[in-house]
Amino acid sequence: MDIEMVSQHIKRADLLQMYYYLLLTRSLEDRITALYRQGRIVGGCYTSHGMEAIAVGYASAIERDDVIAPFHRDMGAFLIRGITPGEVLAQYLGKRTGPTKGKDGNVHMGDLKRGVLGFVSHLADNLPVATGAALAFKIRGESRVVVAGTGDGGTSRGDFHEAMNFAAVRKLPVVFFCNNNQYAYSTPQRLQMAITDVVDRAMAYGMPGEIVDGNDVAAVYLASKRAAARARAGEGPTFLEFKTMRMHGHSEHDAAKYVPHELLEEWKAKDPILKAERLLTQLGYGDEGYFQEVADRAKKEVEAGLEFADHSPLPEGREVLEGVFASEEEVQS
Amino acid sequence: MTTATTSVEISYLEAISQALDEEMARDERVFLMGEDIGAYGGAFKITEGFLQKYGEWRVLDTPLAESGFVGAAIGAAMMGLRPVVEMQFADFISCAFDQITEVAAKNHYRWGAAVPMVIRAPFGGGVHGGPFHSECPEGWFFHSPGLKLVAPSTPYDAKGLLKAAIRDPNPVIYFEHKFLYRRIKATLPQHDYIVPIGKADVKRAGNDISVITYGAMVHLALEAAQLLAQEGIDLDVVDLRTLIPLDKETVYGSVRKTGKAILLHEDNKTGGIGAEVAALLAEECFDCLDGPIVRIAPPDTPVPFSTPLEEFFLPKTGDIVEAARKLAAY
Numbered sequence: 001m002d003i004e005m006v007s008q009h010i011k012r013a014d015l016l017q018m019y020y021y022l023l024l025t026r027s028l029e030d031r032i033t034a035l036y037r038q039g040r041i042v043g044g045c046y047t048s049h050g051m052e053a054i055a056v057g058y059a060s061a062i063e064r065d066d067v068i069a070p071f072h073r074d075m076g077a078f079l080i081r082g083i084t085p086g087e088v089l090a091q092y093l094g095k096r097t098g099p100t101k102g103k104d105g106n107v108h109m110g111d112l113k114r115g116v117l118g119f120v121s122h123l124a125d126n127l128p129v130a131t132g133a134a135l136a137f138k139i140r141g142e143s144r145v146v147v148a149g150t151g152d153g154g155t156s157r158g159d160f161h162e163a164m165n166f167a168a169v170r171k172l173p174v175v176f177f178c179n180n181n182q183y184a185y186s187t188p189q190r191l192q193m194a195i196t197d198v199v200d201r202a203m204a205y206g207m208p209g210e211i212v213d214g215n216d217v218a219a220v221y222l223a224s225k226r227a228a229a230r231a232r233a234g235e236g237p238t239f240l241e242f243k244t245m246r247m248h249g250h251s252e253h254d255a256a257k258y259v260p261h262e263l264l265e266e267w268k269a270k271d272p273i274l275k276a277e278r279l280l281t282q283l284g285y286g287d288e289g290y291f292q293e294v295a296d297r298a299k300k301e302v303e304a305g306l307e308f309a310d311h312s313p314l315p316e317g318r319e320v321l322e323g324v325f326a327s328e329e330e331v332q333s
Numbered sequence: 334m335t336t337a338t339t340s341v342e343i344s345y346l347e348a349i350s351q352a353l354d355e356e357m358a359r360d361e362r363v364f365l366m367g368e369d370i371g372a373y374g375g376a377f378k379i380t381e382g383f384l385q386k387y388g389e390w391r392v393l394d395t396p397l398a399e400s401g402f403v404g405a406a407i408g409a410a411m412m413g414l415r416p417v418v419e420m421q422f423a424d425f426i427s428c429a430f431d432q433i434t435e436v437a438a439k440n441h442y443r444w445g446a447a448v449p450m451v452i453r454a455p456f457g458g459g460v461h462g463g464p465f466h467s468e469c470p471e472g473w474f475f476h477s478p479g480l481k482l483v484a485p486s487t488p489y490d491a492k493g494l495l496k497a498a499i500r501d502p503n504p505v506i507y508f509e510h511k512f513l514y515r516r517i518k519a520t521l522p523q524h525d526y527i528v529p530i531g532k533a534d535v536k537r538a539g540n541d542i543s544v545i546t547y548g549a550m551v552h553l554a555l556e557a558a559q560l561l562a563q564e565g566i567d568l569d570v571v572d573l574r575t576l577i578p579l580d581k582e583t584v585y586g587s588v589r590k591t592g593k594a595i596l597l598h599e600d601n602k603t604g605g606i607g608a609e610v611a612a613l614l615a616e617e618c619f620d621c622l623d624g625p626i627v628r629i630a631p632p633d634t635p636v637p638f639s640t641p642l643e644e645f646f647l648p649k650t651g652d653i654v655e656a657a658r659k660l661a662a663y
Contacts, residue, residue, distance in 0.1 A: 159404060331447045
């Protein structure tokens, strides 16, 4: 990202905050991966390793009242919305203090009070849901937007297309994004679609689209800000394709031997944290000492979170029976 | 559009229109989505005049994409609105199956997000609709925890249950029977009322045999009861009205009284609601049974088109009469 552009359009404090969240995400997910390898996490373990700039960038670009519909590579967005590392770890460990009280695992978290729409494993399902949230804002004349995304594989689903189309027809305040990390589980993009750029799909819905370097947090932030402003102004949805690379397997059990080694080497040099550090250095906002200090702070917060999660109770078996139906008091107003 | 203060007889269809109109007037959070529901007023004209009255942001014509607009309803509901979506025909609900069973049904259980929405699903045969305009898909959803299912049989219940569904904090699928739309009429109370979800209704009290049913089949059961009364066989006709949550107490109460049960529905026999109720009766009322539990339901085929085929497929009054005579002999 151009230095001039960044210094003109992103406040120093915002950029430093994003850097902190990049490190917090990496630190938290590294800890989760370690716990998984120790056998302490039962079930799946999905990370955003090497893709942290996407969630951190878009979640930093919106307002407190806005809503996100993230998917499983968006840990940074959950954190920025206020779901704490302790709650995330409790969720992964199946504790009652996690956002789903043990009912669901890993990144399957949501919280309406913090503007996070929980997603389901069926990717792209949450895109129509996001258009509905945006529809509610439009009907009530509120100036709120929704940011909703999926992976490259998710754009093959009908729900992706139904959501894009409906949002465009009704000019709903949604920012759609695709985390194009080149693989859907083991399936490379060339077996997923016959186009090179997912953004081409936007044209079919009469929606503007943009290709963005997904490893550059400043670029993600600025593109998301522009798209959110457009949505807020009543001009309708935008589609952002964040190009990136999945550096780990689909889940931590997957060694991802199907990914060519050279491709991983190439993208290792484009690591979003390294990129952010170079940017901060060039801008004179930070140096090695500062980076180390932030890394330590992030690590400390993760360790405190783990302590919270470790000391949290597991749910009792019979709690399985609770919560099938909602009561009137739980309806959002 | 019908008015809310009519004292003349209104049809089952008009009762549905009235419920929607009154709820929209009462609560500005209520809005409608579906295919052709705006200027056209819907395939069955349930929402005729609504667009003019409530405007295009409360009566939304959607693209032809059931999964998309059901998903949108879920999102709007979570943000505090009360969407009512119309499936043009219940058959098309299969396109939205994933959103209904994976998102709407599970959101509250998983992460505490209430999804107060209604899906109106015009279902049922007898209208020469063929395999894609006659289905009874309630069985698909009967097995999905987190949903409520209702299926009214009279104008009174149609209006009261739709109002209750709209006011319910959960996703409710409202199965309205197409065959009843213009065939059944009644005079309804002038005041605002609801029919509570989860309460069955004994439509005819009798002592000899329970007929447990819902939807259009209620009327078949009542017809059979009239014929059988002349032979001294007294049917207790239980209209389930709500399929989930099932009013087990009313069902058990009826069978404890009569000792005999016929389960009657229009959905296919295998894995239908009758199978579940039969199992419940075997578990809970075994001691009271004086005869075998009998199911009357269509064969396990799609709903056929041609008149003799559809007539063969659908349960008939004679089937109930015959089954009741056999049971009475036990």
